[in-house]
Amino acid sequence: xxxxxxxxxxxxxxxxxxxxxxxxxxxxxxxxxxxxxxxxxxxxxxxxxxxxxxxxxxxxxxxxxxxxxxxxxxxxxxxxxxxxxxxxxxxxxxxxxxxxxxxxxxxxxxxxxxxxxxxxxxxxxxxxxxxxxxxxxxxxxxxxxxxxxxxxxxxxxxxxxxxxxxxxxxxxxxxxxxxxxxxxxxxxxxxxxxxxxxxxxxxxxxxxxxxxxxxxx
Numbered sequence: 001x002x003x004x005x006x007x008x009x010x011x012x013x014x015x016x017x018x019x020x021x022x023x024x025x026x027x028x029x030x031x032x033x034x035x036x037x038x039x040x041x042x043x044x045x046x047x048x049x050x051x052x053x054x055x056x057x058x059x060x061x062x063x064x065x066x067x068x069x070x071x072x073x074x075x076x077x078x079x080x081x082x083x084x085x086x087x088x089x090x091x092x093x094x095x096x097x098x099x100x101x102x103x104x105x106x107x108x109x110x111x112x113x114x115x116x117x118x119x120x121x122x123x124x125x126x127x128x129x130x131x132x133x134x135x136x137x138x139x140x141x142x143x144x145x146x147x148x149x150x151x152x153x154x155x156x157x158x159x160x161x162x163x164x165x166x167x168x169x170x171x172x173x174x175x176x177x178x179x180x181x182x183x184x185x186x187x188x189x190x191x192x193x194x195x196x197x198x199x200x201x202x203x204x205x206x207x208x209x210x211x212x213x214x215x216x217x
Contacts, residue, residue: 055140058191059130059181064144067123071148074116081112120146125169125180132191139195141179153177160195172196 061067085108092104128150129142141153155174162172170178172195186192193199 054135055131055133057129057131058188059127059186061126061128061181062185063126064128067126067128067144068148071116071119071123071144074119075147078112078116081108085112116146122169125178127179127181130181130191139191141174143179153179157194160197162196 088108089105092101095101123144124146125143127141127143129140131140131142132138133140133154138154138156141155143151143153145151153174159174160172161174163170167178169180171180171183173179183189183192190199
């Protein structure tokens with residue numbers, strides 16, 4: 001329908017008939033030619049398929065695949081290095097140069113043994129998965145062992161000890177075992193607050209013992 005055709009329908013009944021026709025035609029064209037946009041939301045898939053009836057996963061470490069891949073590569077390269085050492089030592093010994101032999105033996109031995117140990121010392125505290133068992137009110141923290149096996153540590157929130165000065169790879173300590181995680185990766189921040197003791201009342205008696213000792217003196 002054109003503007004003239006629209007004006008024929010109500011030339012008298014509306015004082016602003018031309019403006020009304022323009023708005024009417026614009027709305028009609030929009031409905032005809034504009035396709036409605038539908039937004040689809042996608043849920044976070046990191047926690048999908050990881051919960052059971054009695055166990056709900058509340059945390060997943062994003063560095064888990066990288067840590068496992070690096071440790072597997074380091075262990076496999078160390079195994080290859082150990083298997084090739086007799087041939088390498090024989091070839092190096094034929095040179096007869098003692099400084100070169102000592103340097104080569106030290107270099108090969110260091111990267112064969114020290115690299116996996118160094119990687120394990122850095123990543124052994126990293127929590128890959130953290131699950132919560134509602135029936136027992138306990139948490140299960142999973143870490144990676146030296147041979148890339150999953151190690152479980154089950155504990156209650158009361159067993160968590162937060163150090164006054166956190167280490168580089170230490171968030172809290174459970175029965176003497178240091179554990180490290182990223183607070184931003186929790187599905188529900190309430191679990192992190194509970195582990196760190198943020199849900200407990202603030203203790204305003206931090207220096208009460210020192211004051212009492214000074215008064216006794």
